[in-house]
Amino acid sequence: MPAEDCAVRFEKVTKRFGSQTVLDGVSFEVRQGSAFCLLGRSGTGKSVTLKHIIGLMKPDSGRVRVEGQDVSALSRRDLSRLRTRMGFLFQNAALFDSISVGDNVAFPIRRHAKLAVSDVRDRVRQKLEEVGLEREAGKMPSELSGGMRKRVGLARAMALDPSILLVDEPSAGLDPITAGEIDSLLSQLKSNRGTTLIIVTHNIPSARRLGDELAVLHGGHLIARGPAQELETSDHEVVRGFMRSEGGG
Numbered sequence: 404m405p406a407e408d409c410a411v412r413f414e415k416v417t418k419r420f421g422s423q424t425v426l427d428g429v430s431f432e433v434r435q436g437s438a439f440c441l442l443g444r445s446g447t448g449k450s451v452t453l454k455h456i457i458g459l460m461k462p463d464s465g466r467v468r469v470e471g472q473d474v475s476a477l478s479r480r481d482l483s484r485l486r487t488r489m490g491f492l493f494q495n496a497a498l499f500d501s502i503s504v505g506d507n508v509a510f511p512i513r514r515h516a517k518l519a520v521s522d523v524r525d526r527v528r529q530k531l532e533e534v535g536l537e538r539e540a541g542k543m544p545s546e547l548s549g550g551m552r553k554r555v556g557l558a559r560a561m562a563l564d565p566s567i568l569l570v571d572e573p574s575a576g577l578d579p580i581t582a583g584e585i586d587s588l589l590s591q592l593k594s595n596r597g598t599t600l601i602i603v604t605h606n607i608p609s610a611r612r613l614g615d616e617l618a619v620l621h622g623g624h625l626i627a628r629g630p631a632q633e634l635e636t637s638d639h640e641v642v643r644g645f646m647r648s649e650g651g652g
């Protein structure tokens with residue numbers, strides 16, 4: 404894939420914690436404007452992979468490129484600038500508990516976009532509307548259900564209209580209808596805005612619907628990568644097992 408078409412590129416990335424090698428020379432690329440779904444058993448390094456993309460973690464060896472830039476070689480200022488082009492929904496939503504839902508969503512906007520107070524308010528309302536929470540702007544995160552927190556996290560991740568959106572288990576803990584709505588929202592972002600999506604999920608039906616490419620992380624390696632149909636006929640039992648499973652959130 405030509406470098407300019409590539410939103411994210413891992414080049415032989417290795418990451419260890421103590422004696423544990425979580426990523427063992429992982430390479431892949433994600434085409435701009437496509438949806439890439441990362442699958443794998445619990446503890447295989449999916450969240451660690453996402454954290455490398457936003458520069459929260461650095462590889463022990465290898466390189467992570469985002470829109471061509473080597474993430475770990477960037478100065479703080481350049482990394483911060485690059486991050487404004489990326490939205491990140493953490494697995495646990497990671498809301499700021501001492502400020503309201505509306506202020507959580509407004510936070511990146513106030514920090515990085517120079518908008519009038521009324522424009523910030525409109526943007527926050529629009530993002531909360533997109534996740535179906537326009538009435539909860541005044542609530543505190545502790546007053547929300549788990550699934551609602553997740554959706555606020557998604558609204559915050561989308562606040563700056565990022566060109567790359569990274570979401571860690573967007574539908575975990577959501578009922579099937581809400582999960583389906585989140586899927587449609589993500590797929591609209593991709594088709595209407597050309598947002599690149601990198602999605603960690605245990606929800607195989609959702610990965611099938613959304614993902615242009617699926618990849619399975621196992622034992623430190625990507626043991627399969629390709630469109631869903633291709634993974635179904637993989638030689639690898641773990642991969643076929645994943646594709647057969649219907650559960651998960």
Ligand SMILES: Nc1ncnc2c1ncn2[C@@H]1O[C@H](COP(=O)(O)OP(=O)(O)OP(=O)(O)O)[C@@H](O)[C@H]1O
Nearest residue numbers: 420423425443444445446447448449450451452494
């Ligand atoms: N900051 C850290 N320090 C030490 N070990 C870590 C750290 N972060 C992750 N790990 C380890 O790396 C491994 C992969 O963790 P990761 O959170 O990426 O798993 P995951 O694939 O996202 O799993 P799950 O599906 O349960 O969310 C785990 O064994 C975890 O204990």
Ligand SMILES: [Mg+2]
Nearest residue numbers: 449450494571
């Ligand atoms: Mg995880």
